[in-house]
Amino acid sequence: MFDILSFLISWLPLFGIYAILSLCLNMEVGYAGMANFGLVAFYGIGAFVAGYTSITIFLTIYGYNYPIYSPEAIIAMGRVAGKTPWLNISVFILSLILAFLIAGLAGYLVSYPTLRVGPAFLGITILSFGEMLRVFMKHFAPTGGAYGMLGIPHPFAWIPDSAIKNTSFLILTLAILIGVLIYFELLANSPYGRVLKSIREDETASLCIGKPVPQIKARLLFVASGISGVAGALYAFYLGAVTPDMFITAVTFEVWSMVILGGRGNNFGALLGASVFSLLNRVTSILNFLFSDLPIDPNYFRWMITGALIVIILMYKPKGIIAEKPIKTEAWKIFGAYGETRRKLIAAILRIINYLKRAIYWLIGRETGYGPDIKGSKRE
Amino acid sequence: MTTELINTVWYACIYGLMAVPLTLSYRTSKVLNFAHGVYVTIGAYIPVLIAKGFGIKISPILAVSASFATGAIIAMASHTFVFSPLIKKKSTPVTLMIASMGLWIFIKYAFYAVLGTLQKAWMTPIFYTSPNLEIPRLISFMGMDIDAKLILIISLTAATFSLLAFFLTKTKVGMAIRAIADNPELAQITGISRDKTLLVTWAISGGVAAIGGFAWSLFAYVSPETGDNVILQVFACSVIGGLISLPITFVGSVIISSTENLLIVFLNRYLGVELSFRPFLSFFVLLLTILIRPPAGAGGGLPYRYRLRSIFRVFQREVKKNV
Numbered sequence: 001m002f003d004i005l006s007f008l009i010s011w012l013p014l015f016g017i018y019a020i021l022s023l024c025l026n027m028e029v030g031y032a033g034m035a036n037f038g039l040v041a042f043y044g045i046g047a048f049v050a051g052y053t054s055i056t057i058f059l060t061i062y063g064y065n066y067p068i069y070s071p072e073a074i075i076a077m078g079r080v081a082g083k084t085p086w087l088n089i090s091v092f093i094l095s096l097i098l099a100f101l102i103a104g105l106a107g108y109l110v111s112y113p114t115l116r117v118g119p120a121f122l123g124i125t126i127l128s129f130g131e132m133l134r135v136f137m138k139h140f141a142p143t144g145g146a147y148g149m150l151g152i153p154h155p156f157a158w159i160p161d162s163a164i165k166n167t168s169f170l171i172l173t174l175a176i177l178i179g180v181l182i183y184f185e186l187l188a189n190s191p192y193g194r195v196l197k198s199i200r201e202d203e204t205a206s207l208c209i210g211k212p213v214p215q216i217k218a219r220l221l222f223v224a225s226g227i228s229g230v231a232g233a234l235y236a237f238y239l240g241a242v243t244p245d246m247f248i249t250a251v252t253f254e255v256w257s258m259v260i261l262g263g264r265g266n267n268f269g270a271l272l273g274a275s276v277f278s279l280l281n282r283v284t285s286i287l288n289f290l291f292s293d294l295p296i297d298p299n300y301f302r303w304m305i306t307g308a309l310i311v312i313i314l315m316y317k318p319k320g321i322i323a324e325k326p327i328k329t330e331a332w333k334i335f336g337a338y339g340e341t342r343r344k345l346i347a348a349i350l351r352i353i354n355y356l357k358r359a360i361y362w363l364i365g366r367e368t369g370y371g372p373d374i375k376g377s378k379r380e
Numbered sequence: 381m382t383t384e385l386i387n388t389v390w391y392a393c394i395y396g397l398m399a400v401p402l403t404l405s406y407r408t409s410k411v412l413n414f415a416h417g418v419y420v421t422i423g424a425y426i427p428v429l430i431a432k433g434f435g436i437k438i439s440p441i442l443a444v445s446a447s448f449a450t451g452a453i454i455a456m457a458s459h460t461f462v463f464s465p466l467i468k469k470k471s472t473p474v475t476l477m478i479a480s481m482g483l484w485i486f487i488k489y490a491f492y493a494v495l496g497t498l499q500k501a502w503m504t505p506i507f508y509t510s511p512n513l514e515i516p517r518l519i520s521f522m523g524m525d526i527d528a529k530l531i532l533i534i535s536l537t538a539a540t541f542s543l544l545a546f547f548l549t550k551t552k553v554g555m556a557i558r559a560i561a562d563n564p565e566l567a568q569i570t571g572i573s574r575d576k577t578l579l580v581t582w583a584i585s586g587g588v589a590a591i592g593g594f595a596w597s598l599f600a601y602v603s604p605e606t607g608d609n610v611i612l613q614v615f616a617c618s619v620i621g622g623l624i625s626l627p628i629t630f631v632g633s634v635i636i637s638s639t640e641n642l643l644i645v646f647l648n649r650y651l652g653v654e655l656s657f658r659p660f661l662s663f664f665v666l667l668l669t670i671l672i673r674p675p676a677g678a679g680g681g682l683p684y685r686y687r688l689r690s691i692f693r694v695f696q697r698e699v700k701k702n703v
Binding site (some may be wrong): 296315 | 391406412414462464465469471472474475477478479481482483484485486487489490493496497562564612615616618619623630649654655656660661662663666667670671
């Protein structure tokens with residue numbers, strides 16, 4: 001029992017973070033048709049911004065003068081982190097907001113040169129942006145270079161019991177996830193969401209109707225990158241450490257595989273994919289921990305499964321597990337939705353009547369003229 | 381200064397060998413292949429594996445042909461099993477891109493697993509090595525001692541590109557490839573089989589990329605991340621070529637290698653820019669290319685006007701009014 005609880009505590013925050021990421025990517029790919037291959041850049045920006053701001057604020061308030069990556073600073077952070085609850089919470093909120101703004105701004109700036117050219121160039125440029133940022137951060141001294149930053153203060157570090165501490169962080173993450181999900185559902189079912197779908201289907205046509213396609217895409221990229229930055233900040237607080245090598249390109253592909261598995265253009269599909277792949281992630285890391293002498297590293301197997309799944313789903317089930325559903329417009333709510341339920345209800349009633357009729361005829365011993373049980377009937 | 385010049389030449393050759401096949405495969409099959417880096421990695425590893433497996437010194441000719449064959453086989457397999465069925469289903473370019481990405485992840489980590497097993501079986505370090513080549517260290521040429529590997533790389537690049545140019549312009553298969561690249565429907569009407577032509581194209585692009593990997597392994601250590609470490613610059617070279625022109629792609633590789641090796645040194649010496657800004661420079665060149673010379677329509681996009689251009693036009697109009 002305890003094991004299941006601790007497993008849930010270690011899995012669910014990861015699920016929440018990956019679910020936020022895959023919702024953002026689903027907005028960009030499933031709705032607007034933008035091939036964003038550099039999601040990890042904005043995720044990493046959020047994580048680094050959160051780590052840097054929180055450590056800097058703590059060190060300045062408590063009057064330490066160490067550079068933030070030095071061992072003295074890490075020791076000092078460990079001493080100081082649990083002292084003042086209000087400071088922890090407010091620094092947490094402030095760094096989430098900063099992560100949103102800075103990552104969103106980066107997304108907006110990257111969108112300017114890239115959105116006007118085709119999907120191939122967009123993919124190349126954003127992918128290069130992510131890789132370049134990672135290589136740069138590895139050599140950038142003020143954030144600790146390749147070693148990154150350690151000792152990021154947990155928002156609930158002032159709770160002595162670690163189980164309660166982790167559970168409250170988990171609840172916070174899931175609350176943010178639900179907020180993001182509601183926001184994206186509203187966005188997808190608004191007129192703006194319909195414009196996004198029109199852009200995905202035919203860019204030229206929506207340009208001809210008079211929709212400012214680059215602007216709409218840029219705005220979406222701002223929002224989605226900002227929210228992935230928030231996910232990055234949550235990840236930084238979850239782990240308590242940030243290094244550049246956590247944000248390799250393969251992370252982007254993991255999120256992509258979540259979106260493709262669940263179904264593009266469907267927020268709940270993204271949630272399903274995120275739960276499957278984050279579970280896979282946890283299970284392989286537990287396997288790695290338990291059996292350290294396996295002939296082949298289970299992480300390689302996880303990535304191989306990820307890659308193979310992408311290709312197999314694209315070839316045999318390109319719509320994903322949960323296929324795309326019609327947008328809930330006002331007209332659909334009035335006519336489509338209730339009309340559909342009524343039709344389903346009538347069909348069900350008719351089917352029941354049919355079965356009853358057949359049963360009665362079978363009891364009497366009379367031929368019904370339809371159904372699989374009659375051989376040599378008039379139809380043949 | 382000599383070191384930087386030699387590095388420039390070396391990187392230009394390597395980027396050329398890697399970027400030109402990328403452009404060729406995109407232009408012919410309209411698949412932006414993210415798995416390109418994997419062909420490079422495998423091409424770099426094959427001579428190492430042969431030399432370690434048999435415990436011999438490998439001759440350059442054998443190494444090049446083995447690399448080419450392996451890269452070609454893997455590229456052909458990826459066409460047959462992934463891209464060809466997807467193209468037959470009329471998938472969008474974005475879908476093809478995602479499929480190539482999945483292929484990248486799959487092959488990369490499968491290769492990691494193979495290497496890990498081999499390392500345990502052979503009991504030798506395999507993740508950071510270089511091939512054991514059968515060539516002299518220095519060659520005296522017109523009274524100067526020149527590094528033999530540099531000469532090998534330059535002659536390899538020259539030979540590969542001249543063969544490629546001859547193949548694409550003079551032979552029938554090469555002309556079929558160009559016809560498919562320009563207008564697939566029209567080419568198919570004249571009786572060219574699209575699938576077979578694409579298979580040949582993939583073989584060539586995978587093989588040449590693998591030769592690029594071998595050229596990389598002559599000067600630097602080989603690791604499973606080799607292809608991914610250079611893929612940014614390779615993409616930048618291909619974007620300079622607009623993903624269409626092979627010669628301009630090579631020019632792009634010269635530009636990128638000189639920015640990376642010469643410009644950063646100048647900036648460091650005279651403006652005090654740190655050497656860690658090196659990746660920014662190639663990214664900056666990439667962005668500048670897209671802004672100045674937008675590859676309209678080539679990547680399947682719309683030729684939207686940039687705001688810079690419209691500002692320039694307004695400025696022109698104002699000048700005309702005033703004059």
